[in-house]
Amino acid sequence: MTAGAPHGPVVVLGGGLAAVSFAGGLRSGGFEGGIVVVSDEVEPPYDRPPLSKEFQREGLPDKIRLDLSRARDVEWLRGTPACKIDTQRREVLLADDRRFGYGALVFATGASPRRLPALQDATLPVITLRTLDDAQRIRAGLGPGARLVVVGGGVIGLELAATARGLGASVTVIEALDRLMNRCASTTLAKVVAQSHLDHGVDIRLGRQVMGFEGPAIVLDDGARVEADLVVVGIGVVANDELARAADIACDDGIFVDRLGRTTCPGVYAIGDVTRQRNPISGRFERIETWSNAQNQGLAAARTLLDPTAAPYADIPWYWSDQYDLRLQVAGVSMGDEEIVRGEAVPGAKFSLIQLHRGRAVGVTCMNNVREFSSLKRLLGSVPLPDRAALADPGTDLRKLLAPPMAR
Template identity: 40%
Template structure:
């Protein structure tokens, strides 16, 4: 970190985090050159609807745009879409680009997000970009067979949408209980039951080795037939372009409590692993809300180095599956106890509190009104025990 004037700030990554960063910089009064670099050709758009409203056909692509062309023009950006960052030299303060001249900077925000994991050999659909979702949507409909590899939130949402479109769905998950690592076994079983009741062929404890022309092949040699295959087995942070930069990369760009990676280089969004003082842990969060909030915090800290504030958010996420609305606050991973404090698990209408070493670390609600989570959110923010 230096006190040198910031004549040129570069933001690499033009999704929700990158957009929030450049908007914050302008809102905070930054009048210098502002370059926004994005690997996709599309202007910034919202990703959560890809596995929900867009995949279902309820929304069209235009509705996902985060900002109008006029708004982007008003930010006075050096906007470079369809441009891939290939390397970073923090000593020379230069970002190298594929097929273009390097871009120098005085301040840099890394917001390059994540990409889907794939099975060995590739194959099948993934669901990360607008084009991924449109390609899969065009292949779904009554009588079609879809195999979904991975029963995490993304795979579960896609499976629910596909059933609603009339597809026969096989949901394949290596863990004994889907989502148990995140929400606990009891809650995971309840969420899984919804798929069974809606006619999904849910198979747990199975490993998929290969995507074939006619479906997938399991580790035990069984072939599962499908017309289409969606691979939803998690994601990898886009940090390869930082190799050799001297920045620390460990399942994401490692940042401190201010979201700073080094000097005038900050990280934001899905790619950033930072120390969250609220929980006293280093974490990387792939949630839409966190992407925007961290980008705003990083932009402010970059612009006002003498008044930096720690980024200590309470993570929030949501998921829609069938008629279930799932909402959660906190950092549920690593919890050691789960208590159902309200409602009824069997009716899929309940609130669960998560604790680690006796401390409240999260709360999750299914089928409950938003107000049910409010006191738990406040307790988590104030570090009280509820």
């Protein structure tokens, strides 16, 4: 038994990436006690990023399974949700009436897609994209000649739009705001992404709301009717935090956690998309809905559960997205009062963007520029901002420019 290990089994709610990463981290850290993972999905754990990309092209569930080899000797309970927790008795109740006592409880319950009330009773298929089942239903409706309408110009909707174009579907994207990727990309990046979609024949309607439907068409607020065989709604997610809220654990669309993954209730932790944590760049409590956060916050929580003196989790948030031949990587926050453009920001080009706020680097974006990403990410730490002209020059060797003074 390791120093800070809980007395009694560790029960994890949710069986996605954060849960798998956490369980693997506990075992790698030497934890020999019981681990129970409760998942409401029947499917063995799988990776979500391929659902809007490779899986739509290939349709191979076995290719997207998560690697469970590190998560040894875990009791997986699949197909039954947890429906209540009792933090006094340290007990979890499942929907099938089974009860489990816990030494430590970990919320890894992720998030669920927002629904669009205007299309609630639509007669055409309206699907959100979160689960393998959603992805399979979408895949069944795509193909040459299919008419896809994507509601929401965020990352997941745009990835699906790009994949669907590759499969020969016609695609319309409807976005309520006046630009794409409003929450997660700078204006410069959003313009390049929008132009790429236009170049691939996507019909983009910005500043438009869906009002309802008429037979096989959806109706927009300017009166336009867009005929569709399939509508995919990608308008964001809400945290699956209802059991925590019911147990009086502090939540606000997400369970508040500190840098050790602790909630406001002793013995209860939370990791992944369900958490609301302090973003080390913005300083605000935010939900960080990325693959790298689910994985690394899960690992960090396992470390701190075993050793409360372990280094707190303070990873800089980042995500990637693949659309057509664009590979974009974004770290930090994408808003600022100044932007340095390294290269030419046009579709198909390789370029990087650095967002500054009051002279401090707060965000970096790399487009088709994977090799520069880890160097540029260092700007978001404590590295002093180098000469701006040198930074903007794509010919400057970043490894030299950003190397610590001693190493130069």
